[in-house]
Amino acid sequence: MNHNLALTDEALLTIEKPERYIGNEVNSVIKDKGQIDIRFAFCFPDVYEIGMSHLGIQILYGMFNSYSDVWCERVYSPWMDMDALMRDKNIPLFALESQDPVKDFDFLGFTIQYEMCYTNILQVLDLSGIPLKSDDRTWDDPIVIGGGPCTYNPEPIADFFDIFYIGEGETRYRELFDLYKDTKKKGISREDFLHEAAKIPGIYVPSFYEVRYKGDGTIDSMNPVFDDIPRTIKKEMCTDLSHEFYPTKPVVPYIKITQDRVVLEIMRGCIRGCRFCQAGQLYKPLREKDVEYLKKIAIEALENTGYEEISLSSLSSSDYSKLPELIDFLIKSCNEKKINISLPSLRIDAFSLDVMSKVQDVKKSSLTFAPEAGTQRMRDVINKGLTEEDILRGSHEAFLGGWNKVKLYFMLGLPTETDEDIYGIGDIANKVAVEYFETVPKEKRGGRTIDIVASTSFFVPKPFTPFQWAPMNTKEEFLDKANKTRKGIMSQLNQKHIKYNWHEADASMMEGIFARGDRKLCDVILKAYEKGCVFDAWSEYFNFEKWMDTFKECGVDPFFYTTRQRADDEIFPWDLIDCGVTKAFLLREWKNALAGKKSMNCRQGCLGCGAASYGVGVCTESKVNA
Incomplete structure (x- = not known):
């Protein structure tokens, strides 16, 4: 099969890692366009190496391509050098397998794994020449569909999607494709297609739901605009995983990816x-x-x-x-x-x-524990069933077995946290070091010593968790806590064996805003993208000031989404989705946490x-x- 590339050799030579854009990898699927009814472009809105490591796309790519009437191809966010080249030379974004423009496809599907990729979704739409807002699209544009964990609160990006698929992708896509084929045959309007699609379980069409707000900015009601579509969308789930499609011929990339x-x-x-x-x-x-x-x-x-x-x-x-x-x-x-x-x-x-x-190879690998918190009190609050005794017993066994590297993961900013919990992080790290010196006598160390890396990330409350009611720390509070953690570690006897890493606070704050955001954020995200915000998940491109300015311009208070304590009965933007776990249960767990x-x-x-x-x-x- 001849492989006509969308880019000339000269163009490919001017960008780093051209292998990201040429397709034709081992196990990638090429089909005859003449035999196909539906073309599906599947996008992971981040760079190729990250997107290729994602299991969900590999599963659905294989499953869709097992249908004789569907051809599924892949597309990723072009890296900044490629983005500039495409804009400069007016090259539309293309799918890897056929190298055809994404705009010519029937569906453009995004898997949304991380809130900080939201501007990359707009980058992909923009470079494809697809209107950014669903209201502006016609049958000349693909149906834009989103899935993945972030779609359990799809509201901050609701304006950009025609459809969200809530839950596991194996169950309803065939039904959606058949409806699409039927619609095309009958020549009905795009709006009517979306109306029919909204009746399929697990399918959420945000434009058909109306949100009203109270004076204080919280939600008053969320209702469907038609009587024949559901009030809440219940997540789709595979009931028998041993009989579902699973890819045994995943696409193998040419270049090293994150999970090779x-x-x-x-x-x-x-x-x-x-x-x-x-x-x-x-x-x-x-x-x-x-x-x-x-x-x-x-x-x-x-x-x-x-x-x-x-x-x-x-x-x-x-x-x-x-x-x-x-x-x-x-x-x-x-x-x-x-x-x-x-x-x-x-x-x-x-x-x-x-x-x-x-x-x-024990010599090379390190042992990982995620205590998440520095004291047992705090671990009880978060219901993390790991005690200090478990960690020390595990470390003891490991040191006997020849390990001498330990990684410890913690979170800062958890609900009810006190200084004691923060200083407890250094204590645990020190106790692991002491355990090493007590377990492995000097003559058995072979010149090696104990290496401990303690890392803290900042806690971000997420929808559908007991902590969805919790206030989040400010950036200043986070940095203050990281500072205390560092001091706590430096005050330990064995501090020279302990290395401390912490996360960026700016990015955590943005993640917190998007995680519990509502539809008012659509305008902010669009404006920030127009000002050049893209690849926000990459620290070298993330521009916090630009985001904060944009909030101001749009008259949206970012702290409304982060530091505010929620009332028990507040209606959340994601309450029209049913993930199978009841709000009453989550509230009960929130009260248990506080107690x-x-x-x-x-x-x-x-x-x-x-x-x-x-x-x-x-x-x-x-x-x-x-």
Whole structure:
């Protein structure tokens, strides 16, 4: 198949990493345009290396291309050098596989994983020549659709999308495509197509919902403008993951990307119930994949890609009930072929350490703990079931096994936090160092010593978590807390073995504004983009001052979304979405947090969060109901 590139060789030679734009990678799908009814451009609104590492696109790319009437292609945000070249030479943004302009496609789908990518969505629309606002589009433009975790509060970007798909993509796309084909045959209007689409479960068409505000800026009501579309949109969810499509021929890039390996998703959801964690609520209930199915998939994917590493993907791998069997199988089949196994998100216990010593080079790798908070009181508030004893016991076992690098992750700015909680971060790091010196006698250290890296990120309250009611710290408070943490670490006996990293406060504040924002932010985002804000997720391009000026110009108070304490009965912008977990449950958990009360995990007993309504996964395991 001849591969006509959208860019000339001369143009490609003027930009860094031209491989981002030429397509034709191993396992990418080329189809005959004459045989296709629907063309779908799938966009990850960030640079190629980040977007190519995303499992969700690989799943839907493979699934859509398994339909004989659909051709799905990929598109990513052009990096700044390429962006300038396209504007200068008037080259429209194109999809990688066919190199055809995105504007000529039927659908342009975005997966929205991170709030700081919002201006990149506008960059992609703009470079494609697609009107930025859905109201201005006609049948000459693609249907612009958004999915992914950020669409659980889609309101800050509602004006830019025709449709949001709420939930897991495997369930309803076929129905949407059939409706689209039918619509095109009948020649009905774009508006009528969207009206019919809004009746499909999981499909949210923001232009058909009207928001009214109270005098204080909070929401008074959100109602559909038609009687035949739902009041709330319930998330879509796969009920049997072992029989859903899973890609065993993922696209293999030419250049090194962030996650260069086969990714094996072993389950979805989590039983843990950490109160700050959005994913834990959105992907409830926990659903496991059948272990025999996983073995088969793993071998196929390794054969089809030539990758030398396989990684298990889930929110908490240790909770997968057949983990020992799966890992034994992988160790046997991967060792012969010199394939590495990486196991993120394990709880550090004797079993995990045993496994890790079998699959990792202990000398090189470091052990990761996420205590999230410096004191047990604070860990109880966030319902993080990890005690100091767990950390020290895990460290002790690890030091005996030859590890000497430890990473510790914490959050600053959690609800009810005090100075004691902040100084506790240094205490834990110091205790881990002490554990090392007590566990490994001098003569056994072989010239090595303990290396501890403590990192803090700033807490951002997210929708559909018990902390959605919580006020967020200001940038100044965050930096003050980072300073206290640093002082606390420097006052420790073993401070020279402890390195401290912290996050940027500006970006965290913006993330907090977008996370709990409403439709008033659409204008702010549009204006900021017009002033040149793009790649906000990259510190070298993020311009906080420009954003703050834009808020002022638009007459929108950014602190309304961050530092304000919410009333128990406030209507939130995301209340028209039902993620399966009830607001009453989240409120109960918020009150438990303020009282410092822990809750059990889903395998210990049911807390009645509402997710059992899906009738699958951990909710159906026989156990005593609380």
